[in-house]
Amino acid sequence: MSKEQLIDPLKGHAWLEEGSPSPSLLARREMLSRILNAYLRETGQHDPYFTDSRLPNISLAIRLPSIGQIVYGSLLHRSLAGHHVYGENLYASEIERQHPDDRKALSFEEAVALLLDDIALSQQGSSHDAMAQKIQLQQMVTNSLQHMESYLEHAYVSGPPASLDFNAAEQALLCGHPFHPTPKSLEGFSSADSLAYSPEYGVTFPLSCFAAAPEWIGEDWLDPADGASDASWIPAEMREAAHRFLPPERSHHVLLPCHPWQAGYLRSLESVQKLLAEGHLVDLGSTGPAVVPTSSVRTVWNPKDRCFYKLSLHIRITNFIRENNEEQLLRTLDASSIVASIKERWQSRRFQILLEKGYRTLEPPQASAPTRREQLMSGFSMIVREAPDEVGSAPGIPYVIASLMEVLPGEREPLLFRAVRESKQAGSGGEVDTNFQPDWQAWFREYAELTVAPMLRLYAETGISLEAHVQNSMLRLHDGKPSSFIVRDLEGISVNRELAEQQGWVGTIVQRDSPVLYSEEQARHRLKYYFFVNHLSHVVQRLAYYSGQSEMPFWHIASRTLERLREQALPGSLLEHIVCDLLTVPTLPAKANLLSRFHQRGETPLYVDIPNPMRVKE
Structure with missing residues (x-):
C-alpha cells in the first residue's frame, strides 16, 4: 500500500448519483468531514489508514485514547496534508466483535459526541470547565450545521448559477473552512436576518x-x-x-x-x-x-x-x-x-x-x-x-479561491473546474465543453509559478508576509489557465520588523509599536501556515482528488518550483534561506481550530505541526 491511498473520487458520494441525499444529510457529511480532519490533525494522527483482515471493508481507524475508543470507517482519499475524504459510515469499537451484517453506523450526533468527549477528557484542569466548554462547542456545531443545511437547501433548490460571475463566486462559499469544527456558525443573526444578509442566499x-x-x-x-x-x-x-x-x-x-x-x-x-x-x-x-x-x-x-x-x-x-x-x-x-x-x-498584471x-x-x-x-x-x-480591475465583467473575472474549492449540491466537481472550462470557451469562442479536462499537473505548475515565487520574493525582499489563505486570495483565468493572483484584506499581514527597519519604514511610515510588525520567526511562521498549509494544500487536494490522481505529483511540482527559486536566489540571501527551509523542514505549522474553538482562543489560536509534503530528502 502506498503512502497515499487513492480511490475513485466519485465512488461513495451518494449525492452525485441518482437519489441524492437531502441537504440535511449532505450538511452532516460536510460538517463531520471537517471535524474529523481537524481532530486527526490536532491529535497527530496524520495517516489514519487502517487494514485488518478481521475487519473487511474497513480502511479508517481514528483513535480516541482518552475514552478508550476507536472509530472505524472507510477512507476514500488519504491526503498528505490531512484533507482526507471519508466514506458514508462510521462505527464504534463494538464492530471488532460483530459480523459485518450486524454493524450499526454512528449517527452524526453520536460521532461528534465521541470526539468531543475525548477532547474534554484529554484537557488538563477542571472537569467542570471541560464539560462546559464541550457543551458550548456542541452548541456551536449545531449552529453551524443548521446554517450549512439551510445554505445547501437554498443552493439545491436554486440550482447552479447560470453564470459563474464575480457575485456568484463570492456567494458560493456554502461549507467553508475544511479544518474548522464550526465553519458556518453564526451567533447574532436571527433566521430572518440570515435570509436577508448572508451571502450564501445570493442576496x-x-x-x-x-x-x-x-x-x-x-x-x-x-x-x-x-x-x-x-x-x-x-x-x-x-x-x-x-x-x-x-x-x-x-x-x-x-x-x-x-x-x-x-x-x-x-x-x-x-x-x-x-x-x-x-x-x-x-x-x-x-x-x-x-x-x-x-x-x-x-x-x-x-x-x-x-x-x-x-x-x-x-x-x-x-x-x-x-x-x-x-x-x-x-x-x-x-x-x-x-x-x-x-x-x-511589485505590482504587475500577474500579481496584485x-x-x-x-x-x-x-x-x-x-x-x-x-x-x-x-x-x-x-x-x-x-x-x-479598492477593487481589482474587471470585477463584474468577463473575461478575466477575479474569483475568490475559497469558493472555487466548493462542490455545489448535485455537482460532481469543484467550481474551479467549471471556471476553467468557461474561461477556455471564452478564449476559443466556442461552446463550453463540459467534458474538457485540462492537464491538471501542467495547470498546477503554472499556478505554483504564479503564486509561490512572488509571495516568497516579496517576503524575502520587503519582509511583507501576506495572509493569503484561500478566502483572502483571488484568481483570474485566461484561456483556462492561471493568469493573475490577487491578495486582499491587509489587516492580517505581518511585516518582518528587521527588514522594515532596514528600509526606513519604522518611525516614518509606521510607529515603532505598530501591531503590524513581527519578528522574522513569527512572520515566517504565519507565511507558512496561511499560504502553504491553508491555501496550497487545499488546492492540491481538490485538483488531485477530483481529477482522480495522487497528491504526490502535485507536491513534487511545488517542490520543483521552490528548487528553481533556490537556484535563482543569491547565495546566503534570505530568499535562499526561506526556500531551503521549506524544502527541508520536516513539519509545517497548522492552526488548531478545533482545540482553539474548544478553549475559546479565537484571538490567540493554538498551532500544531503537520508533516511537510514539500520536503525533499537530500
Missing part, C-alpha cells in the same frame, strides 16, 4: 448611513482626498439623503456608511441614543446603494461606485465578533501604508495586492469612558478597499 441589500459631527469622527486615509465630502467612495444616495434630511446647522456632518443589521444594533445602545438626542449623530436610515455581501459576510461590494466596504457586525462568525476595533484599524492602515510604498515596484484605502469611524473625545469609546469606535468603523 443584495441597501446600506444604512449615519452622519456625525466632524469632531466625533476618527479617520485615516492613504490619500487625504478620500476623507473629503466628495470622495469617490461615498455613494450619491448617501449624499442625497444627507442633503434632504440634515438641517442647515448640521450640513457639515460627516457620513458614516453602515451595515443595516449593525445600524439596528447601534440604535439599541444607550450611548448611541444619547448621541442622537444631543445631535452629535444623525440617523439617515436606509439610504442605499444596493450592495453585495461577499464570502466574509461583512465585507460588501458596491458595484455602482466600484469599491468594497469592510463593515462592522456585532455578531460572532466562527471564532470572532466581526467588528473593526481600534487596533485592527491601526493594523489595517499601517499594513496598507507599507504595501502602498512598494506597490508600484488590493489596498485598504482608509477607514472612518465614530471617535468619542479622549475623556470618554474607555469601554464606551471602544464600543462606539468598533461599532461604527468601516474600511474602504
